[in-house]
Amino acid sequence: MTIAMRRYTGPADLRAMQDLTQHMWSTSSSHHVGDLAWERLHTTQQADWPIALWESQGKVVAWAWAQLPDGLRLEVDPAHSPLLPEILNWFDHLAGDRPREINPLDTQSDLRTALLRHGYEPQDEAPFFAYHSRDLTGLPEPVLPDGFIARAVRSEEDLDRRVAVHQAAWNSTRVTLESYRNVMAAWPYRPELDWVIEAPDGRFAANCLIWHDDLHQTGLIEPVGTHPDFRRLGLARAVCTAALHALAKEGGKNAIVYPRGDDAYPVPQILYQSIGFRPYTRTRTYRKERAAVISPAT
Ligand SMILES: CC(C)(COP(=O)(O)OP(=O)(O)OC[C@H]1O[C@@H](n2cnc3c(N)ncnc32)[C@H](O)[C@@H]1OP(=O)(O)O)[C@@H](O)C(=O)NCCC(=O)NCCS
Structure with a gap:
């Protein structure tokens, strides 16, 4: 069977990557259709990072997204796992002399073995x-301080305030009006889940965006934030809970979220566990220095 590699050419390829990711998704997956859309569309710099797709009979069977200078995301149909060394070589070529890192899940044994060999x-x-999950039965009701309202966004009319609360929560201007407009236009964004x-x-004080993969009835929370003027009022818990109720209404059965699990940034994990999320797997960093020897695959 012939497999051809080609470079990313535009938004139709993002959808092809999402299709593979959706088709392959399980609780052993690094990626969800939502985080591909969120990560791809919200900054110009990320839009310039190189992506390659491997196709068999016109269908994408693997993709690799170099997050330069030193990171790589990838998804490979397990039936095509022999492609892994070629993908890692592609990334070696881009990373050049720099050390590089890949973060597979503990459950991705094919990838972890390929990384050791490489x-x-x-x-x-x-x-x-x-990686945390919870099912959507028995959700608590959102609790809000007096005068605060939880609601879904109303597309363009809310765009300024929606971007402002994200920028304030993250103390960053990487998400812009233009990039958020792109997010809102992307599949599978739904304003009902934002x-x-x-x-x-x-002012908007807190936000929670959920991306629904309706094939697996699983929503990804990405991202959540509370404006610094409104922290510790229970608003992140309330906005997540309200969004999770909306996800259940849209047919979702489960939700997932990926907070940091190490002690250096513990608050989001405490927040999600306070809403009933429980950990099911984790990422693990694999690093390669430029001088490392590549072992042949066996
Ligand atoms: C994480 C974040 C969203 C929390 O927002 P928040 O509105 O202040 O959180 P809440 O008031 O709803 O807190 C809910 C629970 O989380 C935990 N929590 C929140 N902030 C905490 C803190 N600074 N220290 C310890 N626990 C904290 C508590 O258990 C809290 O419940 P309690 O107040 O009843 O004890 C906010 O700090 C933020 O926007 N951070 C930057 C963006 C970010 O990291 N987003 C999450 C990425 S996955």
Whole structure:
């Protein structure tokens, strides 16, 4: 069977990557259709990062997304796992002289074996993400301070405030009006699952966006934030809970979220566990220095 590699050419390819990711999704997957859309569309820099797709009979069977200078995301149909060394070589070529890192899940044994063969070493002390899930039965009701309202966004009319609350929560201007407009236009964004808390003064105080994979009835929470002026009022818990109720209404059965699991950034994990999320797997950093020797696949 012939497999051809080609470079990413535009939004139709993002959808082809999402199709593979959706088709392959399970609780052993690194990626969900939602985080591909969120990560791809919200900054210009990320839009420039190189992506390659491997196709068999016109269908994408693997993709690799170099997050330069030193990171790689990838998804490979397990039936095509012999492609892994070629994909890692592609990334070696892009990373050049720099050390590089890949963060598979503990459950991705094919990938972890390929990384060891390719000269990567696990870094057990590195920061990691703890993948959490919960089912949507028995959700608590959102509890809000007086005068605050939870609601879904109303597309363009809310765009300024929606971007402002994200920028304030993350103390960053990487998400812009233009990039958020792109997010809103992307599959599978739904305004019904993009929730905010409106403060008495009209500002948006907190937000929670959920991406619904309706094939697996599983929504990904990405991202959540509370404006620094409104922290510790229960608003993140309230906006997530309200968004999870909306997900259940849209047919979702489960939700997942990936907070940091190490002690250096513990608050989001505490927040999600306070809403009933529980960890099910984690990322582990594999690092390769430029001088590492590549072992042949056996
Ligand atoms: C994480 C974040 C969303 C929390 O927002 P928040 O509105 O202040 O959180 P809440 O008031 O709803 O807190 C809910 C629970 O989370 C935990 N929590 C929140 N902030 C905490 C803190 N600073 N220290 C310890 N626990 C904390 C508590 O258990 C809290 O419940 P309690 O107040 O009843 O004890 C906010 O700090 C933020 O926007 N951070 C930057 C963006 C970010 O990291 N987003 C999450 C990425 S996965």
